Amino acid sequence: MQSIRDLKANFSGPPPSAMASSDAYLQGSIRMTLEDPELWRTFHGIGTEMIITKPGRRMFPHCKVNLSGLIPCAKYILLVDMVPEDGFRYKWNKEKWEVAGKAEPQPPCRTYLHPDSPAPGSHWMKQSISFLKLKLTNNTLDQHGHIILHSMHRYHPRFHIVQADDLFSVRWSVFQTFTFPETSFTAVTAYQNTKITKLKIDHNPFAKGFRDEGTTKKRRASKNQSDLDKKAKLSEMNRDSEEDSPTGFCRSSFETYEGDEAELRKRKEGDEIKEERYSPWSTERERNTRNGSSPAAESRDIYSTEQMVPALASYQPYRFHEYGKSPSPSSSVGSNASGSARGSFESRVPDVVVPEHDSSKPRVHEAAPSCAPQPLPSSQDYPGVLNMSVAQASKPGVLGHHVYSPYGTEQTLGQWSGSGPAQYPTPHHLTADYATQAVHHSYPHSNVTEWSQYPLFSYSCW
DNA sequence: TCCACTCACACTTTTGAATAGG
């Protein structure tokens, strides 16, 4: 197994031909900002929970980011995957989360491809990028391409941007990876923390019906009516039904939260930094095998949501050592599921769930790759999931450092597969250290074959 | 008995087709 230093040597820089002037631009200035960080921090301060269901459930708050620093006419692909925060399963006990044991084997790893992908940098930069339609499921046999998670486990979304002309293009470039600590969450099948429920109801328009007393009353009355109907059918009228209708049937469960609202507001207004420290996870983190959270990690918890992509000089390799700590129990499963690793991207095509585009809408990737103004769909509502094949531990990893630039010369794959093979550890449950420290990475891929060997696409599920 | 999970429900927003008006 190659050491990290060895790996780093492989990434020491792109071949001279790839070092076009545009590369510095590409490497040094890509910036991703989380939209609505206030809301995320509010949730995070309490301990974000995301419902997962068999048919798939959207996230709330949903991931929305802004990008800048892209080459306007170069095409990019934007992806999201969910990374386990740690190797534990949790339970909600006495108003707080507790470790309930070891994490279950990781479910099939799926990556959500933003439906606009691939699109020119100008498209990504002109408006915020929403992952509204991303859905989470606990159904390991899911056929809809939703991201599969385990309930009562913690995750955080990871955003990847890669310069690529085409989804089916062989030539891919350096990955830029971003994470936002405040977006971490616990996957649940039913809300555990009533404060989170309250927050969701307050902020999610679809849950408006649960907000104020008026509508709640209405809803309750309606429910009572239906109950009465049922009872009538049973020839049994319940005279107390009206009295049984308290103002706001949810209130009792939220009483504890009501008291905290002032504090919440206070936090919103001012001290967001403290909010991070109040996170219900902070104590857990300390308690749970976090070998002493480093001051660096602490400070990162309160970092700005804006991340600058390091230039090549300050380039940091992916935290391979973290992955190597404990082999994923599922990696072998993944290998079985996907069969042998495929040798070319073309053969992977069936693993790509092509976004369900409306045929009437123009496709971004169909537009000519020119800097001229192109009609781009403003909507970002095409669902799409990219499923990649397994990373085979025994398979050689990244072979070269390839930055593809539309301004540069065409490079063949062979051109970039040079230096010695770098072995990639099998994916596994990431540690919390990873989650908090790896705020931004960039790592190279000479083509999709190598790309799929990263834990990002740790294994296929179909 | 406990707890994670599923399902039907009422309510909401979103979407898209149909229609009207300029």
Added chain:
DNA sequence: ACCTATTCAAAAGTGTGAGTGG
């Protein structure tokens, strides 16, 4: 004939609470 605005019904997204099963 074409474009834009409006209307309306269907679809989809919410949390709730009862029920189920391990």
